[in-house]
Amino acid sequence: MSLRRRVLRRTAFAVLTVYLVCSVSFLLVAVPGDPNTASVRQAAAMAATGNESERAGYIESQVEAYRAANNLDEPLHRRYLRWLVAVSTLNWGEARSVPGSVTDAIARAAPYTLAYLVPGFLVGATLGVASGVGSALAGRRPVGRLASTATYLLAGVPNFYLAAVLLVLVGSAFGWDATGWERGPWPVKYWLRMALPAAVTATGTLAAAHRHARANALARRTEDYVAHVVATGAGPVDTARHLLRPAAVPLLTLLYGDLLAALVVTVYVVEYAFGIPGIGALSYGAIRARDVPLVLGTTFVVVLVGVAGSWAQDVLHAVLDPRVREDG
Numbered sequence: 001m002s003l004r005r006r007v008l009r010r011t012a013f014a015v016l017t018v019y020l021v022c023s024v025s026f027l028l029v030a031v032p033g034d035p036n037t038a039s040v041r042q043a044a045a046m047a048a049t050g051n052e053s054e055r056a057g058y059i060e061s062q063v064e065a066y067r068a069a070n071n072l073d074e075p076l077h078r079r080y081l082r083w084l085v086a087v088s089t090l091n092w093g094e095a096r097s098v099p100g101s102v103t104d105a106i107a108r109a110a111p112y113t114l115a116y117l118v119p120g121f122l123v124g125a126t127l128g129v130a131s132g133v134g135s136a137l138a139g140r141r142p143v144g145r146l147a148s149t150a151t152y153l154l155a156g157v158p159n160f161y162l163a164a165v166l167l168v169l170v171g172s173a174f175g176w177d178a179t180g181w182e183r184g185p186w187p188v189k190y191w192l193r194m195a196l197p198a199a200v201t202a203t204g205t206l207a208a209a210h211r212h213a214r215a216n217a218l219a220r221r222t223e224d225y226v227a228h229v230v231a232t233g234a235g236p237v238d239t240a241r242h243l244l245r246p247a248a249v250p251l252l253t254l255l256y257g258d259l260l261a262a263l264v265v266t267v268y269v270v271e272y273a274f275g276i277p278g279i280g281a282l283s284y285g286a287i288r289a290r291d292v293p294l295v296l297g298t299t300f301v302v303v304l305v306g307v308a309g310s311w312a313q314d315v316l317h318a319v320l321d322p323r324v325r326e327d328g
Contacts, residue, residue, distance in 0.1 A: 006318050014311040019084075021303045025296055026083055030076060035290045036096075040066045092297045097289035098282070102297035105282060110301075112181075113267060113278035116194040120201025121263065127202070128209025133240045135210070136217030148214065155207030159200050159266055163273035166196045181277055197270045204266055217243050252313060260306055 044062035048055035067073045071082065086092065092102035100108075131147050138144025167176055174196050175189040220243055229239055267280035275281075279298060286294035 003318055007315055010311055010314045014307045017310075018303060018307050021307075022087055022300060023080075023084075025299055025303075026080060029292055029296065030079060034067075034070065034072055034292060036292065037063060037066065037072075039290070087300070092300070093293035095286070095291060095294040095297075097286055097291040097294060102293050105294060106279065106297055106301060108183075109277060109279050109282040112276050113271070113280065115191070116197035116270070116276070117201060117263065117267065119194075120198035121205050123198065124202035124205025125209045128206040128211075129213040129244070130240075131206070132210040132213025132215075133217045133243060134236070136214045136221055136243075137236055137239060148210070151207055151210045154203050157203070159204065159269045160273050162203065163197070163200050163270060166199065167274070171196070176274070193274075197274050197276060200270055200273075201263070201266055205263070213244075252316060260309060264302060 041059055041063050044059040045055070048058040050058070064073070071079055074082075090103055094100075095102050095105045098105045128151070131151055135144040135147045138147070175193045176196070181190070217240075267278065268284060269280075270276065271278045271280035272284065279301060283295065283298035285291075286298060
């Protein structure tokens, strides 16, 4: 199978997966009923006056008005079709816990998350692969054991605790004060702040990358081509490069699953600990406020990131290993 056909097939599968997961999310919310209906009923009961019959009529009228305003009085299949069109056109509805639409709220929060998540992931993955391969090449020498021990000890510290310690020890030096966050172009202080959450994010990424890189390097260290490279007088860097090339495919596959799950959890922990108004904080606030449109919107973001990452993994797999294309 050609690379082009494989990419097209994987793209079609990715789009189908997104709609399937989104459909399941819709049914999980739509079938049990809107949880805010109970809040509307309670508010109407507190505001109702008159005799019992008048009060009951007022409460039901308020509930029906709420259901009509949110299209909850329509049949399930019609609501699903309407929702499917809205999702496809990025019209995800109005948020209830924050001002503006769901897409506007996500667009405002995304830069805060990306500002620490991307550099933290890149730094952690780079250092983890380098330390893992270096530890494997060092063998039983103390430097190899020390690198592995230090990496696992650092990763064993809970992210929430590490964030609290960093804020207490060096928070003020990195601009963490009581001024909060303001809209508009970021001053230098905001970018400096992101160094601490990026460091916390990097610790989890570092451990996963170190573990997988070390295991793959150890499995290939005794193979003939590595012995040939060492016999030619190649240094540690050249030897590591030759080790990583055939290990890139399994390493990429293993890293993707571990890191995606870790990063999703890390976003919630880091943003709660540091008070960052990013995607994790937005989703957490929406859950607490029972803001169904915003909860679904932030869930879609996680789904899109996961599916896009899986698609990129499949394409890179085919690029790095031509045998995958031949097998179809």
